Amino acid sequence: MNHFPFVDGMQSAMGAVLAVGLIDSPVSVAHYLVVGAVLFTAGVVCMTVKRNALGVLMGIELVLNGANVNFVAFSSPYLRGEGAVSLGLDGQVIALFVILLAAAEAAVALAITLNFYNNHATVDIDRADDLKG
Amino acid sequence: MLLGLAWLAPLVSFVAILFFGPRMGPHGRNAAWVATAAIATSLVLSLAALGTWLVAHPVTAPVHDAHAAAVGHDAGHDAGHDAGHDAGHDAVAPSSADHGTHHESHGDHHAGRRPVAYAGDWYTLYHGGALTLSIGWYIDALTVLMFVVVTFIATCIHVYASGYMHDELHDVTDHEVHLSSGGHLHRPGRFSRFFQALSLFCFSMLGIVIAGNLAMVFIFWELVGICSWFLIGFYYERKTASTAANKAFIVNRVGDFGMLIGLMALWGALGTLHFADTTVAGPGDVAITRPGLFSLVRPAASGHALQVPDGMVKFAAADEVALIVVDHAERPHDGVSEIASRIDEWRDMGYGRWLLFIAGVGIFCGCVGKSAQFPLFVWLPDAMEGPTPVSALVHSATMVAAGVYLVGRFYPVLTPDVLLVIAVVGGITLFIAATIALVANDIKRVLAYSTVSQLGYMMLALGVGGWSAGLFHLVTHAFFKSLLFLCSGSVIHACHTNDMRKMGGLAKVMPWTAGTMLVGCLAIIGAGVPFVVGLSGYYSKDAILAQALSYSQANPSWSILYYAVAGGAFLTAFYMFRLWFMTFAGTPRDHHVADHAHESPAVMVAPLAVLAVLAVVAGWTLPGGFGLANLLEQARPAGTEASATGGFLFGTLTVPAEHESHAGAIHFMATMTAFTTAAAGVLLAAVMYLWRIVSPTVVAGIFRPIYTLFASRWYFDEIYHAIFVLPVLGIAHLASGFDRGIIDRIISGVAWTARQMAGIDSWIDRTLVDGLVDATAAATWTAGLELKKLQTGRLRQYVMFIVVGTVAIFVLASMLFRATLAG
Numbered sequence: 001m002n003h004f005p006f007v008d009g010m011q012s013a014m015g016a017v018l019a020v021g022l023i024d025s026p027v028s029v030a031h032y033l034v035v036g037a038v039l040f041t042a043g044v045v046c047m048t049v050k051r052n053a054l055g056v057l058m059g060i061e062l063v064l065n066g067a068n069v070n071f072v073a074f075s076s077p078y079l080r081g082e083g084a085v086s087l088g089l090d091g092q093v094i095a096l097f098v099i100l101l102a103a104a105e106a107a108v109a110l111a112i113t114l115n116f117y118n119n120h121a122t123v124d125i126d127r128a129d130d131l132k133g
Numbered sequence: 134m135l136l137g138l139a140w141l142a143p144l145v146s147f148v149a150i151l152f153f154g155p156r157m158g159p160h161g162r163n164a165a166w167v168a169t170a171a172i173a174t175s176l177v178l179s180l181a182a183l184g185t186w187l188v189a190h191p192v193t194a195p196v197h198d199a200h201a202a203a204v205g206h207d208a209g210h211d212a213g214h215d216a217g218h219d220a221g222h223d224a225v226a227p228s229s230a231d232h233g234t235h236h237e238s239h240g241d242h243h244a245g246r247r248p249v250a251y252a253g254d255w256y257t258l259y260h261g262g263a264l265t266l267s268i269g270w271y272i273d274a275l276t277v278l279m280f281v282v283v284t285f286i287a288t289c290i291h292v293y294a295s296g297y298m299h300d301e302l303h304d305v306t307d308h309e310v311h312l313s314s315g316g317h318l319h320r321p322g323r324f325s326r327f328f329q330a331l332s333l334f335c336f337s338m339l340g341i342v343i344a345g346n347l348a349m350v351f352i353f354w355e356l357v358g359i360c361s362w363f364l365i366g367f368y369y370e371r372k373t374a375s376t377a378a379n380k381a382f383i384v385n386r387v388g389d390f391g392m393l394i395g396l397m398a399l400w401g402a403l404g405t406l407h408f409a410d411t412t413v414a415g416p417g418d419v420a421i422t423r424p425g426l427f428s429l430v431r432p433a434a435s436g437h438a439l440q441v442p443d444g445m446v447k448f449a450a451a452d453e454v455a456l457i458v459v460d461h462a463e464r465p466h467d468g469v470s471e472i473a474s475r476i477d478e479w480r481d482m483g484y485g486r487w488l489l490f491i492a493g494v495g496i497f498c499g500c501v502g503k504s505a506q507f508p509l510f511v512w513l514p515d516a517m518e519g520p521t522p523v524s525a526l527v528h529s530a531t532m533v534a535a536g537v538y539l540v541g542r543f544y545p546v547l548t549p550d551v552l553l554v555i556a557v558v559g560g561i562t563l564f565i566a567a568t569i570a571l572v573a574n575d576i577k578r579v580l581a582y583s584t585v586s587q588l589g590y591m592m593l594a595l596g597v598g599g600w601s602a603g604l605f606h607l608v609t610h611a612f613f614k615s616l617l618f619l620c621s622g623s624v625i626h627a628c629h630t631n632d633m634r635k636m637g638g639l640a641k642v643m644p645w646t647a648g649t650m651l652v653g654c655l656a657i658i659g660a661g662v663p664f665v666v667g668l669s670g671y672y673s674k675d676a677i678l679a680q681a682l683s684y685s686q687a688n689p690s691w692s693i694l695y696y697a698v699a700g701g702a703f704l705t706a707f708y709m710f711r712l713w714f715m716t717f718a719g720t721p722r723d724h725h726v727a728d729h730a731h732e733s734p735a736v737m738v739a740p741l742a743v744l745a746v747l748a749v750v751a752g753w754t755l756p757g758g759f760g761l762a763n764l765l766e767q768a769r770p771a772g773t774e775a776s777a778t779g780g781f782l783f784g785t786l787t788v789p790a791e792h793e794s795h796a797g798a799i800h801f802m803a804t805m806t807a808f809t810t811a812a813a814g815v816l817l818a819a820v821m822y823l824w825r826i827v828s829p830t831v832v833a834g835i836f837r838p839i840y841t842l843f844a845s846r847w848y849f850d851e852i853y854h855a856i857f858v859l860p861v862l863g864i865a866h867l868a869s870g871f872d873r874g875i876i877d878r879i880i881s882g883v884a885w886t887a888r889q890m891a892g893i894d895s896w897i898d899r900t901l902v903d904g905l906v907d908a909t910a911a912a913t914w915t916a917g918l919e920l921k922k923l924q925t926g927r928l929r930q931y932v933m934f935i936v937v938g939t940v941a942i943f944v945l946a947s948m949l950f951r952a953t954l955a956g
Contacts, residue, residue, distance in 0.1 A: 044932075044936045047929075047932045047936075048929055048932050048933050048936065049929070050929075051929070056928070056929075056932070125927075125928040125929060126927055126928075126929070128926070128927075128928050129925065129926030129927055130926060131924065131926045132924055132925055132926030132927075
């Protein structure tokens with residue numbers, strides 16, 4: 001299979017979930033992708049459900065970390081079996097970038113939250129409805 | 134050419150005043166000078182023309198043979214009579230054979246005598262087929278004489294009017310017009326308009342006089358009618374004046390209808406309307422002579438005796454002509470020559486004489502209208518609504534004379550039957566008008582009816598063969614009638630009333646007016662010392678009476694014409710002196726009027742004096758032969774100096790030659806009759822009005838029915854009203870009722886329908902179209918409102934949307950991928 005690995009991974013993940021064979025098989029990329037998906041989903045739910053702005057930020061971090069796990073899984077040549085192509089070190093670097101960007105973005109988000117708190121004396125995001133039409 | 138310029142001078146004046154009138158001096162005062170200058174120029178030019186004429190054609194006292202030699206018949210020769218006679222002198226002048234264009238040294242040549250005349254065209258308006266409409270001239274002694282008379286009287290009247298009309302120089306308060314608001318009318322003066330109309334009138338009248346063909350006569354005939362309409366209706370805010378003006382024009386038009394029939398008869402049958410022969414350039418530079426009316430009806434070949442012209446014969450015998458043409462269809466030339474050879478035969482059978490009769494009577498109808506003959510005389514008395522100068526110029530001397538002038542000009546074409554019709558109409562007119570004048574109380578009305586009566590005289594004179602007598606009377610009448618009108622104007626100016634019953638004893642206060650009016654009265658009755666000398670009217674009346682007597686002797690069944698003339702002379706004398714005595718003699722009847730009376734200013738009296746002198750001398754003939762009568766003789770139409778016999782309608786008529794009436798016995802009797810009737814009339818008038826021996830009211834009481842008839846003007850106005858006016862009004866009412874009831878209703882109905890349709894359309898527009906648009910807007914608004922609810926502003930909701938959307942995209946994308954991968 002010489003398709004783009006992301007697609008390969010998507011296909012494998014969906015196929016694995018449908019076949020319910022991930023529990024019995026040796027640890028491969030698919031397992032890591034599932035973990036990443038779980039983290040992602042947890043992060044999304046957290047973003048959606050939390051009323052506290054900081055909770056939302058935590059959700060965001062979870063989402064990003066979920067994506068990181070995916071990247072790391074794709075970069076390992078060992079998880080794929082023999083002769084498979086992987087991202088190699090590129091995957092690791094991208095994960096580092098993501099961490100970096102997450103940190104920067106968290107800083108910005110915290111600055112916004114601080115300003116919001118200064119104006120509204122609360123971090124309840126339900127109060128941030130000035131854009132209500 | 135002199136006459137051409139004389140004719141055009143008043144036109145220049147008219148145009149000038151038309152455009153610049155109100156600016157000529159304060160209130161247009163100088164317009165009078167312009168007009169008077171123009172007409173005076175015409176007078177000078179006319180006199181110059183007269184002088185030129187006299188040098189070229191000296192007036193002589195032609196020979197008068199003492200015996201009436203063989204009277205010519207239609208084809209006859211005249212045995213050496215020279216036309217004309219020194220009217221007023223019974224002594225036979227010895228033959229002056231050394232000068233003059235007509236000698237009688239030959240024996241029998243004068244059958245071919247033609248008048249000296251010049252004819253030509255200035256400008257051709259239209260030339261189509263046989264008809265040529267052109268502006269041209271026909272000048273003979275009569276034309277020159279008429280020019281002098283018309284321009285002279287017009288000049289006098291222009292001068293008079295510049296004084297009489299001074300009221301119009303400032304704003305006028307017209308006391309005869311009552312406004313609906315109750316007061317009198319105030320209006321600006323119309324001085325310059327008056328002279329503008331007078332100039333146009335002079336131009337048109339001179340146009341009639343100089344005209345060389347009947348079409349031109351007709352054009353200027355109508356133009357004169359229009360000027361008369363304007364001048365009569367000069368005070369047009371007065372209902373009486375405007376009605377009188379309309380009446381004059383409409384009655385004239387009735388006459389013109391007959392004139393058109395006559396014109397059509399002439400043109401249709403003869404193809405030309407020119408009086409004299411015209412020479413045109415034919416093909417190849419050959420001059421073609423087209424015969425005019427005079428040559429056609431009185432060809433030189435037959436000695437200028439009247440005969441039905443070839444054209445009319447052919448026209449009337451059209452059936453026979455058509456048969457011949459058909460017979461000779463393959464050789465048309467033979468057909469033409471056969472027709473030509475049979476024309477004389479047809480003529481003797483009488484073909485075409487009806488056509489000639491109709492032509493003559495038709496043209497005479499126009500004259501009946503214009504010269505106020507029976508039955509179309511009703512407009513002339515009402516025409517006195519115009520200012521007095523208008524009455525003097527238009528309705529006594531010139532316009533009404535145009536009819537007589539046309540009969541005189543057209544004389545060669547008139548057959549004895551037509552002449553009899555003319556004479557009878559003239560006789561009826563003179564009698565009716567004289568009787569109405571007997572009992573009229575308005576000074577201008579008396580003069581108006583006198584004019585009608587005198588015109589009847591002239592027509593009768595022309596009808597009985599007195600061509601020279603009738604036209605002579607025309608000239609003398611012009612002088613003394615205008616004199617009488619101007620005097621009456623002077624009286625009215627002084628007394629501010631027209632009613633003679635309020636006048637009396639004015640001779641002391643207005644000597645000049647009284648004296649000149651006396652001269653006029655004497656002239657009109659024909660006063661003079663019999664056989665010696667007389668005023669101008671004496672000679673002309675004398676001539677008429679003589680000719681009438683001669684006619685009645687030749688046609689005894691028509692001798693009533695002579696008695697009409699004699700009776701008319703008696704009546705004329707009576708009513709004229711009734712007028713004079715009532716106005717100037719005795720004691721004043723109304724002291725209010727008498728106190729305010731005064732002599733008129735010099736500018737008004739001077740023309741009176743001038744005209745009075747002319748009224749005296751116009752009939753005289755100087756030794757050596759110069760005189761009006763002899764001047765007229767130069768223009769005598771060819772063929773009329775002999776007696777004519779003919780006629781088919783009224784039996785055979787003999788129209789005696791005019792010079793026969795100057796023979797001893799007839800002339801003597803005529804003169805005595807004239808003198809006795811005139812003297813009797815004056816005597817009776819004096820008895821009733823001067824010495825008051827017999828009271829007029831008593832006489833009126835005795836003859837009450839007759840008096841009422843005369844005083845009501847023979848009920849002519851009432852009769853015409855019933856016959857003509859009422860039916861027309863009835864039809865007008867019907868038409869207007871139809872217009873209002875039916876046509877207007879239809880149009881209102883259409884408008885109503887349109888309004889209903891508009892209502893429906895507007896409903897559609899409001900309900901459907903607007904509704905659709907509004908609904909669209911409402912839907913958009915509602916959609917917007919609903920969509921607005923998505924914008925909750927709640928962050929968590931937005932996050933949810935993002936997530937759900939992203940997942941959906943991925944799912945869809947994977948489905949698509951799977952589809953493409955599989956395929």
